[in-house]
Amino acid sequence: MDELPIGRRVAYWRNRRKMSQQVFADRLGKSKSWVDKVERGVRRLDKFSVVYEIADVLQVDVQLLLGKEPERKPESVNCVDAVEVAEIRAALERYDAFSAFFSPAGEPPPVPEMHKAVNHAWLTFQHARYGVLARSLPKLLRDAQAADTAYAATDQATDVAKLLGQVYQISSSVLRKLGELELAWLAADRSIAVAQRAGDPLLAGTATYRVGSALLALGRARPALEINVNVANRLAPGTGDSSPEQLSVYGMLLLQGAMAAARIGDSATMRDLLDGAADAGAAVGEDQNHYWSCFGPTNVLLHRAAASVEIGEGGLAVNVHEQSIPASSFTTLMPERRAHHFLDMARGFAQVGDVDRAGEMLLEGDRLAAAEIRCRPIAHEVLSDVLRRTKGTPSAPIAELAEHMGVGV
Structure with missing residues (x-):
């Protein structure tokens, strides 16, 4: 071309x-x-x-x-190819604020429209529509960066900075899901700088969560643990009443810290952090979506299962999945969160040798939010493991999913 x-x-x-x-x-x-x-x-x-x-x-x-x-990979249902990734990378590499020193910025997008676009992007992510989101992110990044520059000296500067920080967080989240880990870390790091400028401690907390997620995905579990716990301690509820928003962000950081502790085999710290998150979840009362966190008692249980898988205790994860998670609460969570849990449980069942149930978990996740299964590198690894350990011919649904994902049967 x-x-x-x-x-x-x-x-x-x-x-x-x-x-x-x-x-x-x-x-x-x-x-x-x-x-x-x-x-x-x-x-x-x-x-x-x-x-x-x-x-x-x-x-x-x-x-x-x-x-x-750049070279493009074959199209996949609701996934992204190298072209979309290149567009996101190019948008992240823009430096509008620096350019504004030399030439006046163009007409910025209206702030109400930016609010709508950012909210829509969050919902698109939480419904695991990663391909749709990836195609809209480059323009959203350019618009948010341009608005941040244009409104810098106005009374809307703080509001617009918060929006830009969220766009960076959305970008980091979807890039991490798709295996673009260095870009995910870059976007998360940008979100921290913007959150500090916006003066919102809770936005800074969620930005820290994204940095921790990117570090964990990059295999740097110990710094991920440290950054999540350090910032969680700063946001810890005091002796007085704490808002649901504060509790949600605090709990998110503890959950991410627990996952990092599990990755390095520190089961005692893992359980302490999960217990702290459970206390915060009980104080919130029910699962909420404050600061796009999906935090609450059910999400804590999902992380308890995921952390058990991460530390190699698949049996404990299966027990949590089968005995502790209330179906009525689980179904109210966003599709991305539920499909992510099915992927975690596919790993858990594989750990205990039940490859049939592992396959069922992948199929459940695929029915709920296909991109969470078909577009994530970890899901490809799990499906390959299931196929390798299946005795005889895999079931027709598993074979069909493997074909869609390009995983050899």
Whole structure:
């Protein structure tokens, strides 16, 4: 595609976004005839500003329109390919605040629209629609960064900084799910700096949680444990009343710390942190979604099972899954959280040698939120293990899932 004229690249991305020439023209404020001439090479695109507007409408990085497209992996249901990852990386590498020293920033997006976009992105993540989210993240990152720069000297600066911090956190979360771990760490680190500037201790707490998650995924369990516990101690409830928001963020940090402790084999610390999170969950009363945490008593139980798997005690995880988690509360959790639990339990059942139940857990997760199973590297590893240990021919549903995921039977 590098050799194609820019007009053909525009046509390629317009078709990939399933956008007609008329719709594309309307969004650009141009005529359909203008678009047609550009795509056929009759009209040249010699203004960088116009190329940038086209890139924004098509939700691709401008470098892709200029012929610098990376190799793409085959499409997968609701997953992302290298092109989408490259676009997110390019958006994270922008430095709008620095550029504003040399030229005035463009018209920023309205703050109410940014609020809606960020809320929608969180819900998209919690419904495990990772492909949809990945395609919208580059523009959301550019808009949030531009707004943060443009509103820096206004009374909306703090509000916009909070929005940018959340966009970085969303980016970190989805990139970690998809195995882009260094980018996940970069986005999480950015979110901490912005949260400090926004002056919101709880947002800083959730940013710390994302950093801890990225570090844990990168195999750096000990620093993940330390950062989660240190910040949790700073947010610990006092002797007076604590808000559900504070308890939720505090509990999230303890849960992430417990996972890190399990990774390094420190079962005593793991259980202490889980017990502390259980106390916070009991104080919250029921599972809530404050600061997009999904925190509460049920989520604590899910982490108790996950930590048991992480430390190699699959039997304990199975007991929690089968005897302790109330079905009525479990079904109220967001799809991502439930499908994640099924993936954890697939690992747990595999640890105790029940590969049939492990396969059932993968299928349950796939039915609930396909991307959580089909797009995550860890799920591919678990499915490969199930197939390897299955005696005889795997069941038709497992074979079909393996085919969808590209895992050899």
